[in-house]
Amino acid sequence: xxxxxxxxxxxxxxxxxxxxxxxxxxxxxxxxxxxxxxxxxxxxxxxxxxxxxxxxxxxxxxxxxxxxxxxxxxxxxxxxxxxxxxxxxxxxxxxxxxxxxxxxxxxxxxxxxxxxxxxxxxxxxxxxxxxxxxxxxxxxxxxxxxxxxxxxxxxxxxxxxxxxxxx
Ligand SMILES: NC(=O)c1ccc[n+]([C@@H]2O[C@H](COP(=O)([O-])OP(=O)(O)OC[C@H]3O[C@@H](n4cnc5c(N)ncnc54)[C@H](O)[C@@H]3O)[C@@H](O)[C@H]2O)c1
Numbered sequence: 001x002x003x004x005x006x007x008x009x010x011x012x013x014x015x016x017x018x019x020x021x022x023x024x025x026x027x028x029x030x031x032x033x034x035x036x037x038x039x040x041x042x043x044x045x046x047x048x049x050x051x052x053x054x055x056x057x058x059x060x061x062x063x064x065x066x067x068x069x070x071x072x073x074x075x076x077x078x079x080x081x082x083x084x085x086x087x088x089x090x091x092x093x094x095x096x097x098x099x100x101x102x103x104x105x106x107x108x109x110x111x112x113x114x115x116x117x118x119x120x121x122x123x124x125x126x127x128x129x130x131x132x133x134x135x136x137x138x139x140x141x142x143x144x145x146x147x148x149x150x151x152x153x154x155x156x157x158x159x160x161x162x163x164x165x166x167x
Contacts (some may be wrong), residue, residue, distance in 0.1 A: 001132060005028030009074060011065050011114060012092030014041045017136065021089060022049065024059075031057040031082050035074040036092070037064055049128040063094045064098045065110035066102070068134075075117050084129075088118035091136040101152045107154035111135055114162065 008025050012018045013034030020031050024052060026049055036042045039062040046060040059081050063070030078085050083103030090111040095104050115133050141155030 003087065006030045006086035007033070007084055008087035008089060009033045009078050009085055009118070010089040010091060011035045011074075011110070012136075013060075014045045014090075018091050019045060021091065025087075026053045026057060028056065030087070031059075033059045033061060033078045033081070035061045035065070035071075037062070040069055041054060047086060051070065064110060066105040068113065070111055071110065071117065075121065079121070085121050086131045088114060088122070089134045089136070090114040091134075093136060093138075095148055095151045097148050097150050103150060106155055107130065107151070108157045110134065113159060115161070115165070125159065133165070134160075137162065 003025055008030050010018055010022055010025075010032055013022055013032070015035045018021070018036070021032060023044070025032050032049075033044060034042055042062055046058050049058045059077065061074045061077050062078035063074060065071055075085070085151050088160040092110065093107045096103055115135070118131065118133055120126055122128040133160050137158040138151070138155040139157040140152040141157075
């Protein structure tokens with residue numbers, strides 16, 4: 001996919017994988033809105049990316065993907081700052097069987113909400129000009145994962161949801 005000139009919203013944007021995705025997008029000419037719970041790391045990474053790629057192409061939104069109002073604010077700020085959304089990356093996730101309800105809400109419920117909100121903007125059926133949704137799953141969603149059955153359940157849900165939309 002050609003990402004040059006495109007606008008991406010990335011949840012879990014300052015975690016290990018999120019940072020790698022953000023860098024790759026910026027290096028290839030996209031603008032990126034980073035959305036993450038970790039405000040300190042977010043501000044720091046935003047500054048670092050601006051120093052490397054120039055001001056105006058990175059925006060950070062601090063918030064919790066499980067809070068509807070926070071997620072909606074991320075979409076609002078994306079449109080205010082960049083006028084459109086081309087790429088939605090639902091990447092925020094945790095692997096903690098002890099926090100299983102939080103994990104279901106972060107890995108699965110918020111990912112569905114993020115996809116639905118993105119579709120409202122990007123879907124050609126809704127008057128948008130199209131786009132791409134990328135959902136971070138895991139090998140644990142494709143095979144038995146004895147260390148984390150609930151984690152595996154959330155990621156299986158992500159695989160089924162994404163394949164079904166894709167088809
Ligand atoms: N690291 C791996 O080996 C691996 C393997 C397969 C899949 N994954 C998946 O990749 C994704 C990213 O994982 P990672 O390895 O970068 O993890 P990470 O812990 O390094 O980063 C996750 C980021 O998500 C943020 N986050 C957590 N809860 C949040 C919330 N409620 N609202 C907003 N942000 C929140 C954290 O602050 C963090 O910055 C996850 O969905 C994970 O399940 C990771």
